[in-house]
Amino acid sequence: MELVFALAIGTLTASGVYLLLRARTFPVVVGLTLLSYGVNLFLFSTGRLATGAQPIIGSTESYTDPLPQALVLTAIVIGFAMTAFVVVLSLRSLADHDDDHVNGDQSSSEPDSAAPEKREGHDQ
């Protein structure tokens, strides 16, 4: 059980990180969402995996740890708020720059390497 659970979290993280490193806003948002699933599951699992032990007094014999659940519950809601915020940020960026590249006003051309030289004049 632990192994598959860990694998699920690992896959969510890997997919999330890969998408996070993309150049357009939408994949980045999707990546962040995947990453937050992974993080939520991880936080949840700090209370260990229990079957049929919901922390509702009187419903079962033993109870699993309720604290991570309370943390994750708010994390899910705040995670949604943050996703919404990032989505809106990307929409605003799209409206302002007519382009959905994560680097904003940088031209949508390949930013692969040698970027510092290009940007030098910006700091002064």
Next chain:
Amino acid sequence: MSLPLVVMLPFLGAIAAPLFAQGGRTAIAIASSVPALIALAALYPQWQVLADGGVVLFHQPWLPALGLSLSFRLDGLSLLFALLILIIGLLIILYSRYYLKPKENIAKFYALLLCFKGAMLGIVMSSNLLLMLIFWELTSLVSFLLIGFWTHKQDARRGARMALAVTGGGGLALLAGILIIGNIVGSFELDDVLAAGDQIKAHAMYPVVLTLVLLGAFTKSAQFPFHFWLPHAMQAPTPVSAYLHSATMVKAGIFLMARLYPALAGTEQWFYMVSFTGMATLLLGAYTAMLKHDLKGLLAYSTVSHLGLITLLFGMGTKLAAVAAVFHVINHATFKASLFMAAGIIDHETGTRDMRRINGLWRYMPHTATLAMVAASSMAGVPLLNGFLSKEMFFAESLDLNLPGLWAWLPPIIATLAGIFSVAYSVRFVHDVFFNGKPVDLPVFPPHEPPRYMKIPVEILVFACVMVGIFPAISVGPLLFAAASATLGGDVPDYHLTFAHGLNLPLLMSFVAFFGGLLMYSQRQRFFDFHARFKEIDEKAVFEAAVARVTEAANRLTARLENGSLQRYAMLLVLSVIVIAAAPLANLGLFIGANGLTPVDAPTGIAVAVLIIAAIMTAVMHRERFYALVLLSVVGLIVALGFARFSAPDLAMTQLSVEVVTIVLLMLALYYMPSWTPIESSSGRRLRDLLIALVAGGGMTLITLAMLTRPFSSISDFFLANSKPEGGGTNVVNVILVDFRGFDTLGEITVLAIAALGIYAMLKNTALTPPPGDGQGHPWTRDTHPMMLRQIARPMLPLALMVSVYIFLRGHNLPGGGFIAGLVTSVALILQYVASGMDWTEDRIPFKYHNMIGLGLLFAVIAGAGSLAFSYPFLTSTFGHIHWPFVGEFELASAMIFDLGVYLTVIGATLLALVSIGRLSPHSAIKPGPEAN
């Protein structure tokens, strides 16, 4: 209570004084004098305690965890400095009234001066080293503003920057030193630190502490090699120079040495570091002062030299030397402040400070000339003036130093040499300015005596010089004794304060210095010629170049790290997380802990397999944005199932409803965005990203595995045990949220509210035209609101609302609660928007979501504050059972009001976010905003 009052008064005055700016300069000068007068009156009753070596303390904890407290201390030493600060401060206020030109912003000037006064008082009266450091830094900051008061002058700005850089840097060193002291002693309270002197001196870190603290003191008090900032700070208005750079701020470093004398002094390191620095500064300052043609430049270097003298006295380490040092602090402040004021008057009346042009002023301003001559004589150490007394003590001490062999000659020779220079530059100040022929080409001619009141501060100070010089025992005796006693920790040696000690070796040194100085002045042209052979170093240019180099290096580094590419930052962020996590992980050894693995049941295994495939496919298919979104929703649903599977029904319900809202949100966003992601990155770069992602994912797998297979203990037994009896609910998760950890939840819904309002603000007046079709050539359907959906959605609303009320009410005892109920309601409302359109729904919703968010937060806060009314802590909850007719027994907890707040905030925030996005498109906007593009 009077101690913090004394420190606070000038700050209050700094706020109040500018209010009198309307009343003219005299009004504001009077208003600015009030704080110091009250402070003096408040200090007066304490004198009886202090005269006998007593201490007045005030203690108020501030941040006990950091060792920081608002503790103030008044003893002889702090009283001496406080009196200098207050009295000379008063004279400066009077003087500035006439010094500043009418068009200059005198309100700002006085406000800064008062801030500075408060900060200085804070330094000398703090009884907590950290508190003292705060005031110490404050003096650096305010002096920066005061030096650069004439912001239009480049030299003033540069001088201010240099002073700030040097004294600020020293302040950092001092902070480090103080932190180490606190670490050794276990307290930052001065009483503890002074009592632990032996412990500090015996500690292995003592040399480090000493170096750091002395760095702070030396930079502040302009000791070699940090002396260079002081002459450049002379670009300040002259009252500032007189106050900060002769009487007070530059004495802060000296004060620090005196204050920490019992804790740090008396070792060999102290002796060598302090006395040799003092000697070098004494000689260098005196030598350079002689060369300066600028009146204030001469005084500045003379100040450097005298500060060196005081430092040297402290460095000698004998008790008598410390007494002499404290004495010279008083004397130097009086004669130097009056000389600066005189220089200011001359500058004011002639328009220049160049001694090669200012000559023969005796004929034009005999009164000022007399005052300046007395003060200069005191500086030179002429008998019957105060400067003579402390200089004699200095000479006597320099003879008493027990250095081995020929070295014993060094201090007396240096002392005499410095004395010669000191006489020479004093004579120069007097002779060059007031005699020596006629003025040369003055900008203002002929010069006059200044206004009557401008001379009064000088007169008072000069009078003090004479009084102390002739009747030292009566005028300063008791104060000096109290200050010396506080410096030395109560153990004051025998000394005699009298205007003449009879014929002895120090007197002989004085004679040598006096006639040597006269001789040197008469031969000054040779001296100048001698100096002209050396190359002049312009400290300002060197400093500016160094600053420019550092700035450029910093810019280059910044440009390398921060190149504007968000993509790159994300990569660096992930990489640094991996690097930081790698080391502790490597130490973990085995990843499968003691508990081992448990077997997997088939349904769970299948669900996880689907999740893994869906997650991977989301990444693989991410260019096809719509499909990626569908796959993402699969992942989210399985996560929700997972929560249900592993005993977290609340989480499952939350995840499920959030999932719906998230997908709707992303669909909505996708409507405006290109539906296809172009290939941008090179394959090498994609491979690199893949590697990073795999390492991150692998790491998370290993961490999770390691964690899950190890035994653990939880603090949750408390929550499980107390949920029912204390919180009145059986759903522990909900009771934690609204009761035990209610304050956290309040913070979280506040974040939610801020995010929603941020979204609203960000999208206000933004318009986005959606692409005409789905990107693959299909146009959008014309039937934007299909009838079937409409017909189903409308009856769903009351049903859904009822369900959400049910979920809300039962939340305290069964899975549910404000978060989930709020999300369910949101989904129901969103369905109406989707089915029937913005306008239709808006028309039928009688409230604004902003108000709903505010109302929700208000409910939550009121629920929390309600407990305050019954004098319980914030957010204490109570509950009771009431019997409703027909319904039966029903439990009501005050936490439900809080939960109601959560419920309303969640609805408001969710819908405000979605509606803001929905309204982006010009078609659906009620009032079309300006078209983008």
